[in-house]
Amino acid sequence: MTATAPAxxxxxxxxxxxxKTSPLKKLxxxxxxxxxxxxxxxxxxxxIVADSFLQATSLATVLYAASTLGIMAVPVALLMIGGEFxxxxxxxxxxxxxxxxxxxxxxxxxxxxxxxxxxxxxxxVGVFNGVMLTRTDPPSFIITLxxxxxxxxxxxxxxxxxxxxxxxxxIADMEGFASAKDVFASTITLGGVxxxxxxxxxxALIAVxxxxxxxxxxxxxxxxxxxxxxxxxxxxxxxAATKIxxxxxxxxxxxxxxxxxxxxxxxxxxxxxxxxxxxxIIAAVIGGCLITGGYGSAVGAAxxxxxxxxxxxxxxxxxxxxxxxxxxLGVMLLLATLLNHWVRKRAEATK
Amino acid sequence: MGxxxxxxxxxxxxxxxxxxxxxxxxxxxxxxxxxxxxxxxPRWTFGMVTHSGDGDTFWDIVQSGAKQAAVKDNIKFLYAHxxxxxxxxxxxxxxxxxxxxxxxxxxxxxxxxxGALARAEKAGIPVITVNSGSAESKKFGALTHVGQDETIAGxxxxxxxxxxxxxxxxxxxxxxxxxGHEQRCEGAKKTFDGKMQNLYVTGTNMPDVQSSIEARLxxxxxxxxxxxxxxxxxxxxxxxxxxxxxxxEVDTFDLNEKVAAGLKSGDLxxxxxxxxxxxxxxxxxxxxxxxxxxxxxxxxxxxLTGPQIVTKDQADELEEYAKRGTR
Numbered sequence: 001m002t003a004t005a006p007a008x009x010x011x012x013x014x015x016x017x018x019x020k021t022s023p024l025k026k027l028x029x030x031x032x033x034x035x036x037x038x039x040x041x042x043x044x045x046x047x048i049v050a051d052s053f054l055q056a057t058s059l060a061t062v063l064y065a066a067s068t069l070g071i072m073a074v075p076v077a078l079l080m081i082g083g084e085f086x087x088x089x090x091x092x093x094x095x096x097x098x099x100x101x102x103x104x105x106x107x108x109x110x111x112x113x114x115x116x117x118x119x120x121x122x123x124x125v126g127v128f129n130g131v132m133l134t135r136t137d138p139p140s141f142i143i144t145l146x147x148x149x150x151x152x153x154x155x156x157x158x159x160x161x162x163x164x165x166x167x168x169x170x171i172a173d174m175e176g177f178a179s180a181k182d183v184f185a186s187t188i189t190l191g192g193v194x195x196x197x198x199x200x201x202x203x204a205l206i207a208v209x210x211x212x213x214x215x216x217x218x219x220x221x222x223x224x225x226x227x228x229x230x231x232x233x234x235x236x237x238x239x240a241a242t243k244i245x246x247x248x249x250x251x252x253x254x255x256x257x258x259x260x261x262x263x264x265x266x267x268x269x270x271x272x273x274x275x276x277x278x279x280x281i282i283a284a285v286i287g288g289c290l291i292t293g294g295y296g297s298a299v300g301a302a303x304x305x306x307x308x309x310x311x312x313x314x315x316x317x318x319x320x321x322x323x324x325x326x327x328x329l330g331v332m333l334l335l336a337t338l339l340n341h342w343v344r345k346r347a348e349a350t351k
Numbered sequence: 352m353g354x355x356x357x358x359x360x361x362x363x364x365x366x367x368x369x370x371x372x373x374x375x376x377x378x379x380x381x382x383x384x385x386x387x388x389x390x391x392x393p394r395w396t397f398g399m400v401t402h403s404g405d406g407d408t409f410w411d412i413v414q415s416g417a418k419q420a421a422v423k424d425n426i427k428f429l430y431a432h433x434x435x436x437x438x439x440x441x442x443x444x445x446x447x448x449x450x451x452x453x454x455x456x457x458x459x460x461x462x463x464x465x466g467a468l469a470r471a472e473k474a475g476i477p478v479i480t481v482n483s484g485s486a487e488s489k490k491f492g493a494l495t496h497v498g499q500d501e502t503i504a505g506x507x508x509x510x511x512x513x514x515x516x517x518x519x520x521x522x523x524x525x526x527x528x529x530x531g532h533e534q535r536c537e538g539a540k541k542t543f544d545g546k547m548q549n550l551y552v553t554g555t556n557m558p559d560v561q562s563s564i565e566a567r568l569x570x571x572x573x574x575x576x577x578x579x580x581x582x583x584x585x586x587x588x589x590x591x592x593x594x595x596x597x598x599x600e601v602d603t604f605d606l607n608e609k610v611a612a613g614l615k616s617g618d619l620x621x622x623x624x625x626x627x628x629x630x631x632x633x634x635x636x637x638x639x640x641x642x643x644x645x646x647x648x649x650x651x652x653x654x655l656t657g658p659q660i661v662t663k664d665q666a667d668e669l670e671e672y673a674k675r676g677t678r
Contacts, residue, residue, distance in 0.1 A: 058448040065441050156527050156551075166527055170462065261437060267462035271527040272435055312438075316445040322431045323405070 029347040031288035032300030034340035038286065038332070039303050042310050050317035056193040058317060063195065066309030067202035068257065070302050072276070073283035074205045075253040077301030078213070079246045080284050083226035083293025084140040086129060086250050088147035090276030095151050096122040096258025097268040098159055101168040104176075111176035119255050125151070126251025130244030152274060159270035172266040184256070185263035198260055202302065205253065209298035222246065226293030282329070283308055286336040295344075307332065388425035392643050395453065396427040397635055398446035401482070402439055402459040403432040404555065408583060408607050409627055413482070415676050416631030417455070424639040436463030443467035453477050453638035455631075458484020458491070459529055465491055477641050481634045482627075483531045485653040494641055495649040497633045499625035499657035501531045504604065505538020507658040508623055509547075512576055515600070515620060518545040520576035521567060525554030525584055532580050535604060539578060557587055564591035574599050576620070582607035589618050606661065606678050611670035614663050625657030628677045 027033065046053045053059075072089055079086055099121050104114030125147065132143045156166065163169055171177060187194045213219040221242045224232035233239050262268055285291065286307055287300030311332065315325055399417060403410040414430055421428035429451065431442045440463050446454055447470055454471050458464050461484050468491040471478050480488040480496045488496035512520055520543060522536035540547045550567055552560040568574055568591060577588045577599050585603035592599050600620040603610060605627070613619035633654065640646040648654055661669060672678035 052449045055448060058445070061441060061444045061448050064444070065438075068437060165530070165533060167460070167462075167530060264440075264466065265436065265460075265463040267460075269436055269460050269463075276435075313441065313445050316429075316431050316442055317449060319429055326405070 025347075028343065031295055031297045031340070031344075032303055033288070034343045035287045035300050035303040035307065035336060038336050038339060039307050039310070042307050042314070042332075046310060046314035046318065050314055050319075053314060053317045056191070058313070060193050060195050062309045062313045063199050063306075064309075065313050066302075066306040067196065067198040068260065069279060069283055069308055070202045070305030071198060071205060071257050071260075072250070072253045072280045073287070073301040073305040074202070074209050074298050075246075075249040076280040077284035077287060077289050077296055077298055077304075078209055078222060079250055080281070080289045080291070081213070081226045081293060081296045082222045082243060082246045083229065084133065084243060084246065085144060085281070086247065087141065087144040087277050088125070088129065088151055089144075089250050089254055089280055090278075091148055091151045091155060091273040092122060092125055092251060092254040093257040093261065093276070094155050094268065094270065094273035095125070096255045097262040098155055098168060098258075098270060100259060101171055101262050101268050102159070102162050104171050104174060105169050106162060108174075111171060111174050111180050113176075114171075115176075115180055115259060118258065119252075122251045122255040122258070123248050124251075126248040127244060129251075130240075130247035133247075134240035134243055148277065155270045155273075159268075166270050168268045168270070170266050171262075177263070177266070180259070181263040183263075184259040201256055201260075202305075205256075206298055206302045209249075213298060218242070218245070223294060226295070228294070279308065282333055286333060288340045304336075307336075387422070389423045390425055390639075390643075392425055392639070394425055394427055395639070395642055396429065396449075396451045397421065397453040397455060397638055398429040398431070398449070398451040399455040399481075399631075399634070400439055400442045400446065401430075401432045401457045402434055402436075403457075404434040409581065409605055412607075412627040412676060412678070413631035416628035416633075417635045418631075419628075420632040420635035420639070424635060426635060426639060428635065436460040440464055440467040444470065447471055447474050447476060450474070451476060452642060453479070455479050455481055455634040455638065456493075457482045458487050459531060461487040461491070461530075468492055477638060479634045479638055481630045482625075488653065489651065494647050495637060495651075496653040497630050497637065497656060498653060499655060500653065501534035502538040502541075503655075504623055504625065504658035505535040505540075506542045507538075507660060508535070508578060508602070508604075509539040509542030511621055511623075511660055512539070512578075512602070513542070513544050515576075517543075517576040517600070519571075519574050520545060520547045520578055521564070521574055521599075522547055522549050523560075523564060523577065523579045523584060523588065524549055524551050525560065525579070525581055527551055535580055536578075552584075554581070554584070557583075560584060561587045561591045564588050565595045568592060568595035568597040568599060572597065577601045579603040581605055582610045582622075585610050585613060585619055585622070589613065606669065606673060608670065608673040611666055611673045611678070614661065615666035615670060617663065621660055621662045623657065624659045624661050624678070626659060626678075627656075629656045 076089055096118050100114040100118035103117045104111045129144055129147055133140050159166060186197045188197060221237045224237045225239050225242050229239055283304035284301040287304030289296030311328055315322060401410055418428055433439045433442060443456055444467055454476055456478060458480050468478055472492045478493045480493045482498045485496045485498055485500055522539060524532050526532055536549050552563045579585045579588050582603060582605040585601055586609045588601045592601060602620045604623045606622050606624045610622050637648055669678055
């Protein structure tokens with residue numbers, strides 16, 4: 001959110017909140033500025049060191065990698081602006097894919113039935129997280145850690161119980177699979193280059209999330225509950241509903257990602273997704289979200305995901321040893337956080 | 352960086368060890384053949400993408416075989432890995448974007464790799480599958496598969512356990528979600544006359560592996576054989592059996608230096624080797640043969656690198672090769 005509290009105006013008659021700020025100052029106050037600078041730097045860097053990085057097909061691969069992460073990073077960023085964590089987001093993606101697949105298969109139902117059942121079940125997990133958080137005392141870190149462990153166990157346990165192996169059975173020959181694949185996992189060819197549909201989903205989520213944050217009352221609520229829960233409650237913000245809604249947003253992202261997994265590969269591995277929740281948080285933090293809440297943006301999280309995609313695939317294009325990937329990631333996270341902090345300080349100093 | 356560190360540490364040390372250590376390793380390396388190409392084909396680039404997690408000894412050995420063959424065949428060898436199926440498929444995409452001349456890939460999660468292999472075929476890049484996915488390799492358009500049929504390997508274990516007169520065995524699965532691991536335990540169950548139970552452990556967390564095996568052996572004293580599915584877990588299982596006061600014999604899939612030493616000392620019963628070095632080496636070599644001469648090995652069937660049952664009798668030379676990082 002743009003913090004636009006300018007220097008004391010000479011004209012004391014006017015309300016200071018209505019003063020115009022210069023466009024440059026506005027730009028400097030944006031949370032995602034640091035990450036955009038970082039993204040440009042990473043892009044230029046890999047364009048120089050990896051000769052195949054700039055090919056259209058390579059960029060499509062990078063965008064795909066960024067989108068599969070970004071679909072989750074955007075709602076996670078909203079949640080973090082609202083001052084909460086979700087450690088169950090990584091395995092929830094797998095859960096969502098497993099439910100669609102196994103429900104369709106076991107009931108011999110049209111695949112779309114499984115997809116919708118999965119949507120309801122995944123959103124229910126989001127509601128569970130939100131209700132547990134707002135009705136009980138522990139912080140979201142602990143509550144979603146519990147959900148994370150339960151889901152991890154349920155993914156494996158139920159899959160083994162129902163399918164008798166650790167992965168689901170193929171549903172590729174069932175009714176509705178083709179149309180669902182078109183929606184969640186198709187490829188769009190533009191100028192001879194294949195772009196995955198997840199990129200479209202990703203852009204749509206960025207647009208919706210940004211609109212919610214900056215143009216609606218709900219957006220103000222999100223910033224308010226993240227900035228100070230008690231103060232928000234005092235001015236009549238529905239704190240519980242906002243937080244439950246944010247968890248449902250993450251669940252919705254997990255549902256899209258899960259369906260993408262399922263319809264890309266038509267078989268789901270039950271043990272996957274563990275550890276990804278931290279990567280979503282990293283993307284959001286690189287994108288300028290504060291770990292304490294109340295500050296950040298959806299665009300920033302998307303740019304964070306883009307940086308992540310560029311680095312993870314850029315290392316391959318540059319033919320480096322992949323053993324160092326996590327090291328680079330750690331360096332990047334620290335640099336981005338420091339840069340964000342510096343940009344924010346500058347923005348506040350110019351007020 | 353590493354060299355500097357070693358130098359600084361070396362300089363600051365007062366006493367030197369006259370046995371083992373880096374010096375012995377360097378001497379071994381010097382004794383090995385110098386790496387020069389043995390052919391005059393163009394310098395092709397082959398990329399290998401596996402489902403390995405970070406820091407896995409088995410895949411180090413596969414890589415060392417692949418690298419050795421790459422040197423010999425004048426190949427530029429690239430390697431990448433990720434244990435998440437989606438990420439692995441994306442890595443294959445990256446190599447296709449790079450327009451490499453050949454791709455080597457594992458199909459531990461075959462369905463996830465289907466699309467990537469189809470894209471490689473479309474781009475005219477020959478693919479060889481290694482290690483896992485013998486059933487799908489041909490279907491997905493790969494030239495051939497180099498590896499071990501996990502079910503056959505499992506069956507060999509069951510037979511060996513019968514030979515040793517075992518009655519009740521545990522199969523330790525350290526990677527939930529790995530179809531190959533399931534097949535190994537299934538195969539062993541099929542041929543084993545006694546009773547065999549599966550035990551799932553978290554392979555990325557060694558203390559957890561040990562305590563899980565320990566707990567199971569404490570509760571069930573009648574277990575007389577523990578089969579681990581990876582070399583690093585054999586040693587852990589031995590420790591677990593010791594502290595649980597169990598007499599169970601530990602046997603394992605795959606080899607490493609410790610397993611070879613364990614076989615020699617009698618801590619371990621037997622190991623089933625699938626010769627990872629051979630998998631990497633053959634994959635690169637077969638791709639080279641295909642590029643050079645359109646040769647394909649295996650006649651449409653997988654080229655098997657195992658199972659090879661190794662016991663105390665072969666332990667001596669195996670230990671030497673395992674130290675070298677090739678067995």
